[in-house]
Amino acid sequence: MQFTNILSLVACLAFTSALPAPSNFYDVTFHGAASAEYTIKVLADGRTINTGNALSISSISSSLDVEKYCTLRTVDYPPTLVEGPSGTWQVGPPQTVLSIACNKPVEPPSPVTVDIEFNGAADAKYSLNVPLDGTVVPTNNELSISTIFTTFAGLPNCNIKYVDFPAALVLISANIWAVGPPQTVLSIQCFA
Structure with missing residues (x-):
């Protein structure tokens, strides 16, 4: 009986890992001073992701339009994002980002x-x-x-x-x- 349960669990895990990843995952990189940075994966479905990092952020880069689709929660007050080179935003004033929530509607597929x-x-x-x-x-x-x-x-x-x-x-x-x-x-x- 326990062997059957273990086999069922293993089969379930194998099937789950074989599923394709959702297409609305985006890497968001937070840049601080002296080349310090960290990257987190954001699912653009409105969920809040805690950054877990105290680094003071001066810019953000991503293929996702962070200014348009994301909300940042910071230690002080909502920052101003100023778009720089493609896929980059300056954070003003620089501060620690506590969490990010992004919500980008999934674009319908092109007609066949x-x-x-x-x-x-x-x-x-x-x-x-x-x-x-x-x-x-x-x-x-x-x-x-x-x-x-x-x-x-x-x-x-x-x-x-x-x-x-x-x-x-x-x-x-x-x-x-x-x-x-x-x-x-x-x-x-x-x-x-």
Whole structure:
């Protein structure tokens, strides 16, 4: 019985350590005088992390925008953070940082596909769901296209193969692109 419990515990620990680390962990380095510094890992989910270090801090560096997403608790009063070179903030006045709490919203993943509507004359149209991985999608439609509707801002960077020659895409209103001159689209290929 105890052997089974130990095996279950070991299996559970092995599974837990195999899970990928959350993507919103950031290293935050606190710099003091005379090259003294320490680094802590911060999970940007709003949790308060005690620094456990009495070093008087004069600057902070991180890939996370500390000024925008973090709150520092210090020994005296809230410091002023002045942005320096990329990823660096001066702390004024220099003082001991007792804790840091960061809260950066996790950015949604880029869409895997986009919907694109191809419009011709007299309300004739068809739609395609186009992957953003570079897959060439044939249209299988001979309709002469005069406008394209999509919320995908990267449409001008897509490779669109036309029946005659490359057409010009001109944004004529929100999410609507004019195709000039109008012609049949043979295939489309887009990238995120």
